[in-house]
Amino acid sequence: MSSIGPTEVRHVAALSALEVPEADLPQLVAQLQRIVAMVEQLNEVPSAGDVPPFVAGPAAAALRDDRIAPEPLAHPLGQTAPGFAEGFFAVPRHTAMEES
Amino acid sequence: MTWETVIGLEVHVQLGTRTKMFCAQANAFGHDPNSLVDPYTLGLPGALPVPNEEAVRLGTRAALALGCTVHPVSIFARKHYFYPDLPKGYQISQFERPLATGGTVWIESPERGRIAIGVTRLHLEEDAGKSLHDRLDGRTAVDLNRAGVPLAEIVSEPDLRSPAEARAYLTVLRQLLVYAGASDCSMEKGTLRVDANISIRRPGAPTFGTKTEVKNLNSFANVERALEVERARQVALLEAGGTVAQVTLLFNAATGQVKELRSKEESHDYRYFPDPDLPPLVLDPAWIEEQRAALPEMPEARRERFATAYGLPAYHAGTLCLERPVADYFEAVVEAGAEPKAAADWVLETVLSGWNETGDFAVAPERLAHLIALVKDGTVSRQAAKQVYAGLGGTTEAPRAVAERLGLVQVSDTGALAAWVDEVLAAHPKEVERFRGGEAKLMGFFVGQVMKRSKGQADPKAVQPVLQAKLGG
């Protein structure tokens, strides 16, 4: 159906915001090829148009009343944040979106 | 050769709920940064979304007000992208099966007259937080108070043919959404935001040109301006033999320029899939009908009723109905006993400017009705009433008491008037002489002097007979 090679792996790594060292790429490509080949066994299954889609859990979402009752936080945000200043989460600049 | 402009708008409005879309934290504006957060808003490990019933109701009302079909089953889906103010790395939105589709908004086009603009879809989603790039030195500051606020995204068909039409569409859209009570739709507060897609083509061309997306539009006027600028840019490009690239542009209101946003190609693969944390949103068709029945009278119908039932000129009726709170205020004044024409004059001449400035009404409608009654029965003059009105703001004093406190109650008591008249006549013997000599037009002068001496309290209608008698006219 499709082949997953270094180009595809680099592309999905970028989409996933995952740094993949070039040295790791060949082994990773080989493993992902195995996995993708395994899942492609599903192509053997004839298309099942008449079967309603499976929904895990309730068939309909239960809705919440519009009442302010936030779940409490046991400790302050600054305690777990890797960058925190003046009440804000502090992160490096985003090079593509500075203007917005 | 001319160019045809094709515009479609994506409008996000924050729904006026008490709490956020998927958690019980407050939906509010102007609090300390990161004070309106909770496990869900922060995207903490293990936190889960639970949809807000009121957001669903307001989204449904908005959709019905736009003439959309509201679907009994819609599906929440995740839209993935990495951005610091998007806490989970995805936004919960709706994709393949939105809440509503297929609406129509009628607008008055400056070029084409009354036309229908298609509404492709309305779906529910959650807002992102805010990234502030000028708050911390060299770093971006992230505030998640806004993250998770309920939004309705309203996508129009590419039916708009000019920047002016885009503006007209937005004006009507806002009016409808405010009428439906879905949102306050304020661009200043950011509760209404607009992204515009624009392309140009030769008239009659079978396909659309390549479109660009213009963002960062902070007023309806700027939407129109930005689209004009971008249209001109595209025309220049094509006429120079170039092509339009599919890019996202930011409008800078200060310079009036659009600037291309740097962005990576893969950022457009959002990898939507149904959110496994949320079962389908299932609405009972009977409940949808209830929501339809509960919608208020929409602006067009209301305008017509104001004109016929209250005998108002069409233009006045239209202005009163532009914004639902103003129309509601007017009707409350009438209901409190004011004569409709007087109430309309008051709202249009006096109340509206205050509302436009502050977004609020300084004087309760019952109190304005009371003031109008004081004018009608001659207790205060028309002019003095404006001062009384100004004095009513910020107090709970009765209008009559305010008029008295300000010394603006009209005096029509003959005895009191006679004393002022005597003083005036004594002070102006020459004018008395001339009047008696036949200069009848001096009557106006004497009335004015009496008004002045009485500091405006004298009832001018009552002054004249007293003057006549004293001058032996």
Add this chain to the structure above:
Amino acid sequence: MIPRDVARETGRRLAEADAKGLNATLHWSQALLDREAERLETLQANLPLYGLPVAVKDNIVTAEQPTTCASRILEGYVSPYTATAVARLRDAGAMVACKANLDEFAMGSSTENSAFGRVQHPLDPARVPGGSSGGSAALVAAGVVPAALGSETGGSVRQPAAFCGIVGVKPTYGRVSRYGLVAFGSSLDCISVFGRTVADAAKVLGVMSGHDPLDATSARRPALPLTPTHRSDLAGLRIGLPREYFPADLDAGIRAGLDRTIAVVKALGAEVVEVSLPHTKYAVPTYYIIAPAEAASNLARYDGVRYGLRRMSHADDVQGMYRQTRGEGFGPEVRRRILVGTYVLSAGYYDAYYGKAQQVRALLARDFDRAFAGGVDLLLTPTTPTPAFKAGDKVSDPVAMYYSDIFVCGISLAGLPALSLPVGRSEGLPVGAQLIAPAFEEDRMLSVAQVLERTLDGAAEVR
């Protein structure tokens, strides 16, 4: 025993297990145990779980100690809130004994994927305890705690229960709140329970169960009874044996254990019939599309912005920070699943992979529906194709590792309740039998398991 003594004794056993190199715990301290005991002293002694020490898999959040998911990316992270299931256990008198080791983010079948070292099998240190809830399973099997919480996405409690020779119960999807269970595959994830006995497991499950308004997928059903309905035999029951779960190459020891179990089931008066679940061979491929897709999405939140690890030594913008943090913070199996999950959802591939897997998932669920609709009360199968394997055996071959879940993950895809019961040992290694029930029929399954538990010596050699 009074709570203070339980706390002391539990601490002693935890220290002993750590000293033996089991590596089953990630966080515990005597001070926290003593504090739990103090808290219990303020509660009613007749609470259902009063004084019961429970190990909690470290992907279930607790505000008192770290929750790391055995990942570098959450090293040292302390959740500012506690999971509903844990809160219910504590309210019922249980004490959190420790946070248990697991495969990173519950991705694995051997607990070799923990960033903090593999867990040893309590009976053979060279073997794995199964996974991903291997730490919880090992602690119960080693007699450190009588019960433990695990989580299942595709068999991560039943499989290690079988490997370790204890009881492992996965409830119906939605029976126990997921609020506070760190999400892996949201449409599959279930907090599940290990016990040395069916009764212990049932009691813990009963306390945790019941609707939670904080989880939109939680079932609007009353809680399960704390004690399964009593049965003296299996008369009147029909037990189905799905033929696809008894392949010709099934491990001989496993087959012997199941043969023995089937004989007991018949002797106790149940009718045993063969049934078919024709899509069984597609369970693993379906699972390895759906679970990674959901995982890739669920793990997008680990970005170094609000909590957890931040790495940016070679980054000069926030995008670089994301890539380095995530690249260095996630281990190899988690990275593989994120990449596969992103791939199957990406533009142009969604229909072929994710869309197709959703269809096959519906077919898998329909197989079970048809079997139960055909008059079968429960299904009986082996839990695993082999007993516990050696550490390192499958590390280099992810697909081989995935197939160790072949008998458990289809049930997860169908959202059904199932349990693994120890039914004997093969060359000293435990063999587990699996009972599968229709949705929300946990009580039927638990009451039958209790009869079997009474009748079978789960520790007896079967070959």
